[in-house]
Ligand SMILES: NC(=O)C1=CN([C@@H]2O[C@H](COP(=O)(O)OP(=O)(O)OC[C@H]3O[C@@H](n4cnc5c(N)ncnc54)[C@H](OP(=O)(O)O)[C@@H]3O)[C@@H](O)[C@H]2O)[C@@H](O)CC1
């Protein structure tokens with residue numbers, strides 16, 4: 491697990507390091523600057539002529555220190571300072587003076603195109619409002635110059651907590667950020683402005699308010715490996731049995747992809763409940779699956795369904811299900827009779843968006859896996875509103891539907907009701923944006939929820955972390971598939987195959 495800190499939490503950690511642990515602020519700044527210099531000297535940057543563009547706060551102080559350290563290493567480094575010197579932070583004032591003492595030249599009206607690298611040290615986590623005046627002009631000129639930019643802590647103009655552009659922002663080739671990633675570096679559009687994000691330890695003594703909300707984190711490969719470890723004593727019945735309710739007459743593929751993903755994600759068994767017309771294609775495509783069938787406009791096979799629901803350790807409902815009258819009856823029946831974790835995806839979400847009453851009386855733990863369009867329908871908001879606030883919109887759906895919500899987008903966020911906790915997914919690429927990819931994620935999520943259901947209580951992780959691990963595995967599988975071809979050619983079946991390589 492990696493913690494991700496908001497601006498307020500990072501400031502508290504800085505304060506704790508300085509005031510409680512006793513590390514002077516200038517020492518932290520020196521370490522911050524050195525970590526940027528190390529990046530600049532790794533051989534991938536042309537440091538022929540470097541300009542550090544500094545704002546009035548401590549981010550500017552970092553920039554001045556970087557220019558000075560570069561100068562001592564024989565690099566032609568200059569400073570361009572913005573803002574009223576009377577309002578400089580103590581750190582910026584001190585660093586600017588030290589840079590002067592070392593003979594770093596300060597320029598007044600630079601032509602940014604003359605430089606080989608620009609250090610963006612205008613604003614860091616202290617940015618407090620949209621950029622205007624000289625700041626905005628500088629940011630726009632830096633962007634227009636086309637010169638590679640190294641951003642210090644966060645690209646100037648990106649909101650630290652949401653990733654929003656505050657009217658204008660620097661587009662960096664890479665960002666060296668201190669101690670922890672920040673949400674704004676991981677969410678779009680901040681993620682695209684940050685370039686490669688390099689998290690560097692500068693000796694922050696943590697007390698970022700562990701209990702404080704909102705809490706952000708990201709799961710890592712080690713978390714996934716730990717979760718997927720199988721006990722040698724287990725058998726196919728103890729690794730998780732998943733019931734998949736998917737596929738209407740025209741949508742057998744969704745059922746097949748989802749069920750295949752279940753099996754490829756470590757579940758012991760899968761059973762598919764699908765429309766009668768899918769009988770032959772399902773068994774041809776997936777001989778490992780067991781199945782039960784329902785017929786459009788005929789009574790549900792309730793006895794068989796009750797047995798299936800009692801057998802399952804987790805249930806996935808929705809992929810390719812359609813919104814037909816019988817599909818809705820099936821969903822309502824499932825919701826009312828499921829006691830194990832229930833993953834609701836695609837048409838199940840569309841039916842719920844139209845009639846939230848479907849979920850009334852549900853006793854199961856629920857995981858909703860909407861893409862942003864489905865989320866907007868669930869929340870009766872616009873897509874743009876949901877996009878502006880990735881964590882908030884996921885959290886709102888979790889609260890509204892008393893569930894765990896996996897908000898699928900270029901950056902997937904998982905939230906759980908009752909806690910202001912968010913998992914930001916760091917794996918994946920545009921390769922995942924392909925037909926059937928959502929069916930695969932639903933299957934992985936079902937398999938992981940079933941595995942968790944089979945764990946002894948003391949080993950059980952939260953439902954949100956389980957869902958976050960599924961999103962992470964899905965992203966990693968997409969990356970593995972992309973390595974074999976290219977993002978444009980990856981299909982959902984290849985994402986499933988990619989699961990074997992993570
Ligand atoms: N604490 C430490 O010791 C360490 C800190 N470190 C570094 O410091 C950074 C945080 O420093 P910081 O808190 O001083 O904030 P920073 O981002 O420089 O900006 C604040 C200044 O900008 C101003 N301002 C803001 N928005 C504005 C706008 N739109 N337009 C105009 N002005 C605006 C704001 O003015 P005000 O809002 O008060 O009017 C204030 O003057 C952090 O990201 C890291 O790089 C590391 O070296 C590790 C040790």
Ligand SMILES: [K+]
Nearest residue numbers: 610613644646
């Ligand atoms: K910056």
